[in-house]
Amino acid sequence: MTETAVEPGERGSLEIKHKAVERLAVLAARSTESVTDRNPGLRVLGGRDLPKADVTINGTRVRAQVVVAVAWPSALAKVAANVRAAVARDLSELGIYTVDRVDVTVQCVPAEATVEEGRVQ
Numbered sequence: 001m002t003e004t005a006v007e008p009g010e011r012g013s014l015e016i017k018h019k020a021v022e023r024l025a026v027l028a029a030r031s032t033e034s035v036t037d038r039n040p041g042l043r044v045l046g047g048r049d050l051p052k053a054d055v056t057i058n059g060t061r062v063r064a065q066v067v068v069a070v071a072w073p074s075a076l077a078k079v080a081a082n083v084r085a086a087v088a089r090d091l092s093e094l095g096i097y098t099v100d101r102v103d104v105t106v107q108c109v110p111a112e113a114t115v116e117e118g119r120v121q
Contacts, residue, residue: 016094018057025053025064028090029104032083034074036110050108053087062097069108080104 029035029051037049050069055062064087070079088099 016096018055021055021057021062021091021094021097022053024090024094025055025066025087025102026051028086029053029066029068029083032068032079032086034071034079035068035083036071037069051083057097060097061100062091063101063103064091064099065103065105067105067107069110070106072109072111074109076106076109080106 054065083104084102087102091099
């Protein structure tokens with residue numbers, strides 16, 4: 001029995017669900033230095049966990065809007081640029097998308113928790 005090679009264009013295709021692409025963008029943002037999760041106490045006020053991402057896919061082209069929380073003190077412009085680069089890199093590495101744009105919004109800069117020392121009265 002001989003097997004004939006199938007042309008690459010006829011082998012099938014890979015489809016990655018929209019939510020999976022958003023999740024990958026969130027993971028890329030979360031892995032960036034100085035990006036942190038939003039303080040869980042803000043959920044009570046209607047807040048959502050950060051980072052979060054919204055992607056628009058048009059054929060093989062993708063745009064992402066990413067919202068992050070950044071640890072204080074950090075250079076916000078540098079962190080935003082690093083998030084942009086990480087998301088673009090990770091989405092491009094899928095091999096099926098061309099990343100047109102990644103917009104990054106810093107929505108929350110939580111202060112580090114401080115520990116008060118007890119006082120003797």
